[in-house]
Amino acid sequence: MDLSAISEELAEIEGQINDIFRALSNGFQKLEKIKDPNRRSRQLEELTDKMRECKRLIKGFEKVMKEEESRNTHDNNKKLNEKKQSMIKELNSFVALKKQHASSLENKRVDLFDGLGVGDGVGDENVMLASTMTNQQLMDTGHQMMDETDQAIERSKKVVEDTVNVGAETAAALKAQTEQMSRIVNELDSIHFSIKKASQLVKEIGRSVATDRCIMAMLFLIVIGVVAIIIVKLVNPHNKDIRDIPGLAPPVSRKLLWDLSDR
Template identity: 65%
Template sequence: MATTELQMSPQLEQIHGEIRDLFRALSNGFQRLDKMKDSNRQSKQLEELTGKMRECKRLIKEFDREIKDEESKNPPEVNKQLNDEKQSMIKELNSYVAMRKTYMNTLGNKKIELFDMGAGVSEPTADENVKMASSMSNQELVDHGMKTMDETDQAIERSKKVVEQTIEVGTQTAGTLKGQTDQMGRIVNELDTIQFSIKKASQLVKEIGRQVATDKCIMLFLFLIVCGVIAIIVVKVFFSLTYFNFVVY
C-alpha cells in the first residue's frame, strides 16, 4: 500500500517513512549478501542487517502505539487502513527474518541471536517459517511478530541489567580503591612528618654536642687562667721569702 493512499498524521508519516527506508536498505543489503563469497564479510553484513531489523522492529512498535493513540480521532476506515499497513510491515519484516535465518544456517554462524526462540529449542528452517507464515492469518502474524519483539525486548532488558550490575560493581570497586589510595596518601604524609622530625632531632643533637664542646673549651680556658694566677702567686711568694731571708742574714 503506497504512502499517498494512507491518511496519516505527520508523526505517523515520519515513522512510516523511516520504516520504508529501512526495508529498502534491507533489500539492498541481502542483494549484496548474495554476491559476497567471503564468509567473514557475509557475517559482518548479517550483523549490520540484524541491526537494521532491530531498529525496524522498534519503529513498528512505535507506529502501533501511535495508531492506538490516534484511534479515537480517526474514522474506522482510516484505522483499518493503518492496521493493515502495520500488518503488512510486520509480514515484510518476518520475511527478512526468515532470510536471515537461511543465511545463518548456511554460514553456521550462531553469534547473532536477535529473534532467538529460547535455549534448548531448535529454530525452524526458512522453508518451515514460510509455510507457517502462509498458513497464519494476519492477526496471528501480528501476534506472533509482537510476541517475538517482546521476547527480544526482554532479552535486551536482561542484558541492560547485567550491564548496570557490572557498572555498580565497578563503581564500588573504584570507591574502595579511592579509599585505599587516600589512606596510603595519609600514611605517606605521616612518614614524611616522622622523617622531618628525625632530621630536626638530629640537628638538635648536633647543636647540643657543639654547645657542650664549646662549654668544655671555656672551662679548660678558665682552668688554665686559674692555674696561671696560682703560679704567679706562688712565684711571688717564693721570691718574697727568698728576699726576706737574704735581708735577715
Template identity: 75%
Template structure:
C-alpha cells in the first residue's frame, strides 16, 4: 500500500478497502462450511453477496482512478495487474457463492419432494387398504374416465391450434398476394412516370423548335416592314431593291411632235 500512497492517496484507500472485503469474504466462506442450519446458511450467503456487490463497486472506482492518474507505463501496468488480480479473486468468490446456493436449493427441493412423495404414498396405501374390490374398480374407472377427458381436451387444443395455424397461413398467403399486387402496381406507376417524363422532354424539344421558327419568322417580318418603311420614306434610295407594288411611278414620256 506504501507504493500506492506515493502514486495516489485515493488508490491507496481503495486498495485497503478492497483488501479488507476480500479478507472478510474468505473468512465468511470458511465459516459457511461449519453452519449446518439451512436458514443460517442462507442468511450468511446473503451477507456475503452484499459484500461482493460492495467489492465490485470499489473495484470500478479503483479502475476509474487508474485512468485519472498520470504515471509512467510501468506503473500503469502494475496498477492494471493489481486490478485484474482483484477481479480474479472476486470472481472466485462469486463462483463459490453460486455453488453453495445451488447445493442449498437442491437440499430444499429434495426435502420437499421427499415429504410430498411420502405423504402421497401413505395416503394411497391407506385408501387402497380400506376399499373393497368394487370400490377399487370404480376408482380405476374414474381414473380412466379422467384420463380420457384429459386426452379429449388435448385433442381439442391440438385441433384448435391446427385451425389457428391454418387461418394464419391463409392470412399470410393473402397478405403475400396483396403485396405482390402492390409491387406490380408500383412497377406500372414507375413505367408510366418514365414514359411521361420522356414525353414531356419530347414536347419541350418540339416547343423549343417551334419557338425558334417563330422567332425567325418574326425577324423576317420585321425586316420586310423595315424595308417598306425605308422605301416609303426615301423612294430614291438605290441601295435597297424595289419591292413590287412599292416602286415610285415612272416619269411620263413626251412625244417628239410635242
C-alpha cells in the first residue's frame, strides 16, 4: 500500500507493525535453532510480548482509521480496511506458530497468549482456518481477541493496583506504630527522670529532717537542763553546787556587801 495515500499517523503505526512482524519472523526462525528448553521458553515469551504490542498497534491503527474515515475517499478507506485485515491475518499466523511451539515444549503453565484468543474457543480452529474466513469474520475474530487481551491486561493492572495499595497501607501502619513507640519511649524517659528527681528530693528532705531533729533534740536537752536546775534551786536554795551559776545564786545580803567594802 502506498504510504503517501494515508495520513502520517497511520503510516507511522503501519511502519511499527511491519517492524514487529519482521522481528517475529526472525524470532521464530531463531527459535527453531534453540535446543535448550529453558531458552526456547524465554524466547517464546519474548515473542509473545511482541505479539501483544502488535495487537495494541493494530487496535490503534483501527481507531485512527475510523477517525479519518470521513476525510478519506472510498477507495482509500477500502484499502485501509484491507490492510488492517491483512495485518490481523498475519498476526493470527504468528499466534498459530506460538501455539505449536508451546505445545511442542509441553509447557504446563497458563498460556501467556490467552489474552489474544489462543486457546479458549478462538484458538486453533479459527487461526488455522483464517485463510478460508471472510473479511468480516477476520475482523470480528481480531476484535474479539483484542478485547479479551484488554480485559486480561485490565485484570493484571487491578491486581497490581491492589498490591500497591496494600503495600502503602502497610507502610503507613508501620510508620504510625513506629511513631507511637517513639512517643512511648520518650514518655518512659520522662517518667524515669521524674522518678530520679523525686528520689533526690526525698533524700534531701530526709537529710534536712534529720538535721532539724538533732537541733530540736539539743534544744530539748538544754531546756530540760535549765528546768532541772531551776527546780533544784527552788527546792534547795542553799545548794552550793549550783550557787555559781549566773542568775541562780541567792542574793547577797546588803550587810555582807558593806563589810566587804570596808575591808
